[in-house]
Structure formats: structure tokens, C-alpha cells
């Protein structure tokens with residue numbers, strides 16, 4: 001018989017959500033055990049934001065939640081986001097003297113290193129002891145059998161057994177398996193009767209095949225564009241890669257894209273391209289389409305697009321109709337990606353544990369008292385730019401206050 005350790009709360013997963021839940025519960029005087037199969041805490045935090053952790057976005061608020069968090073229930077995230085705001089996390093960061101800056105579009109990054117965020121969260125877990133609680137960690141600990149006896153959850157790990165009235169699933173989604181990411185949360189959710197919204201990779205580069213494959217010649221070229229899918233559009237940088245398209249604008253639109261869908265790229269976001277080409281024809285009739293595009297785009301991109309438009313001669317040689325057609329293409333160049341780079345390169349996972357079965361105030365399963373689901377494991381996925389960490393913090397706090 002394994003030795004049994006009794007806790008108030010067992011948290012599976014020491015990522016952003018699990019750590020935030022642990023420190024919140026610990027500081028409320030709870031005895032908490034965090035179990036993770038990784039060698040240490042916050043592995044994704046450490047590599048996030050190119051090592052500087054884009055730890056929140058000032059716009060990750062209830063006002064924008066419906067638009068900027070994708071979920072089968074677009075209202076679900078509002079309660080937690082409303083109670084633990086970007087400002088709350090900023091105050092915590094400030095209280096540790098961690099310097100940060102806004103890069104763009106409300107995205108806040110550490111000036112120094114993402115490690116400072118992990119150290120801050122671990123120190124806050126330690127601080128529980130001064131407040132009557134305790135947070136213990138078990139790393140290098142694959143989780144074994146989990147059971148519920150009607151009032152208490154039992155978790156096997158490392159040949160030990162831990163028991164607690166509250167069990168928190170914070171094991172994230174399957175994005176970046178080589179970092180230890182797994183679909184464990186979904187299996188466990190199913191075990192306890194929770195529905196799973198089909199997961200798929202998101203914030204992920206898209207791959208090009210067919211005729212679009214020619215664009216791979218542009219590998220390494222980036223440009224500010226508007227990437228569009230249906231009515232959704234993002235104006236940011238796009239990057240051509242040796243397999244397809246990446247860059248923030250494309251990563252954002254990938255969360256809306258489904259196999260077979262078209263993605264439109266506006267290569268001239270500051271121009272109404274048909275009108276602009278016609279006015280260029282009047283102003284510089286001897287210019288070619290390439291030299292015209294050269295004035296507003298990088299040389300390689302201008303050349304590639306001019307080749308594909310195949311308008312021979314100078315602007316004066318083109319009919320207005322032809323130029324308007326070329327302009328329309330430049331305003332919304334249609335790509336039909338043949339796939340994505342998948343979980344290996346996806347920053348997050350869409351879908352996951354359905355919010356239907358969870359309380360939006362506490363993240364507790366409605367039909368399994370004491371079972372909580374937080375962070376990326378849940379069917380709530382934010383835009384690029386700090387939205388996903390804010391969801392991890394906010395959902396972690398919501399559960400941490402209830403366990």
C-alpha cells in the first residue's frame with residue numbers, strides 16, 4: 001500500500017495556470033500539492049515571447065473577451081477575466097521590481113527574462129507559508145491512476161498516493177509535444193464525464209502547396225499585410241517561410257482557418273490598390289508594374305508579385321480594367337493553405353474541455369464537485385500577444401479562490 005499524503009488541493013500541471021492557482025490557494029491557507037512530469041515549473045513561460053514572456057495584454061479585458069477569446073461559449077471567459085485583470089498581474093510584476101515594456105498592440109514583455117516571471121510565481125507560492133498555507137511540488141512525476149471516492153480525489157504519482165477534496169486539471173493542451181505537452185487533460189476530463197470540444201492547433205504557421213508553392217521562393221521575406229479570413233482581419237507582419245506563411249498576421253488568422261478555407265492577404269494595406277494603380281498609370285505611364293510595386297514593397301516581394309501578375313510592358317500599356325483586376329488581387333491575394341505546421345509548431349490549442357460543464361465563476365465541474373479545469377486545457381483560446389497568459393492567470397485565480 002502506497003504512503004498516502006493528504007492535502008486540501010492537488011493541482012496537475014505547474015504551468016502558468018497551475019502556479020497561479022497554487023499561489024492563490026496557498027495564500028488562502030490551503031495545503032496544496034502541484035504534480036508535473038517536467039523537471040521544473042513554467043517551461044512554456046520560460047520560452048515564451050522569445051525568452052522575454054509576453055505576460056499579458058492590456059486589452060485582455062471583459063470588453064474585448066468575446067472577440068479576442070475563441071470558445072464555443074464566447075462569454076465564458078468574462079467572469080474570470082473581469083475579476084483578475086491585466087492590471088492585477090501588472091501590479092504583481094511591479095511589486096517584484098520586474099522591468100517591462102509595451103512592444104505593440106498592448107503586448108507587455110519583460111525587459112529582462114521570462115525566468116523572472118517563473119521566479120516571481122514560485123516565490124508567491126513560498127509566501128503561502130507565512131499565511132498559514134503551503135505549496136509542495138512534485139516534479140519529474142508522471143501522473144498515474146486517478147480516482148474519486150465520492151468525497152475525495154486520489155492521485156498516484158511516483159509510487160505515492162496523494163488525496164484531496166479538490167483536484168485541479170491544469171495540464172494545458174498538446175501544443176509543442178517535445179516540451180512535454182500532452183492531451184492528458186482531455187483523457188482525464190472524459191474520465192469524469194466532461195465533454196471535449198475537438199482540439200486543433202492554433203496560432204500556427206500555414207503551409208502552401210499547389211500553385212502557391214511558388215511563394216516559397218520568398219522564404220525569409222516579411223511585409224506588413226492584412227491577413228483575412230471571412231470577416232476577420234489582422235494587420236500585422238506576415239513572413240514567407242520555406243514551407244508556407246507565418247508571422248503574427250498569419251498566426252492570428254490560423255486560429256480561424258479550417259482545412260480547405262481560403263486566406264486573403266492584402267499586400268498593400270495602406271492603399272486602395274485598384275484606385276492607386278490607376279492613379280499611378282496617370283502619374284507615371286512609363287513605369288512598369290514591378291517598378292511601381294517597388295516603391296511600396298520590398299524588392300523581392302515586388303518582383304514576385306509582378307511576375308505573378310504577368311502584366312507585360314509599362315503601365316500605359318495596360319487597360320484600366322486589367323489594372324483594376326491586378327489591384328483587386330493585391331488587395332486580397334487568395335491563398336488556400338494545404339495544411340498547418342500542426343501541434344509541433346502551434347503556440348496554443350483551440351478546443352479542449354467544454355465550458356458547458358464548468359462554472360464560469362470558479363472553473364469547477366458542475367457535476368463533479370471538487371474537480372476544477374483551468375488554463376489552456378479548457379476550450380478558451382486567446383489571440384496572440386499575451387491573451388493566453390492572461391487567461392491562464394485569471395482562470396488560475398478563479399479556481400484558486402474556490403478550491
Ligand code: FDA
Nearest residue numbers: 013015016017037048049054171172184375376386388389
Ligand atoms: P502549460 O502548457 O503552460 O502547462 C501545463 C503543465 O502541465 C506543463 O508544465 C506540463 O509539463 C504539465 N503536464 C502536461 N501533461 C502532463 C501529464 N500527463 N502529467 C503531468 N504533468 C503534465 N502566451 C502568451 O500569452 N504570451 C506569450 O508570449 C506566449 N508565447 C508562447 C510561445 C510558445 C513557443 C508557446 C508554445 C506558447 C506561447 N504562449 C504564449 C501560450 C502560453 O504558453 C500558453 O497559453 C500557457 O502556457 C498555458 O498555460 P497552462 O498552465 O494552461 O498550460
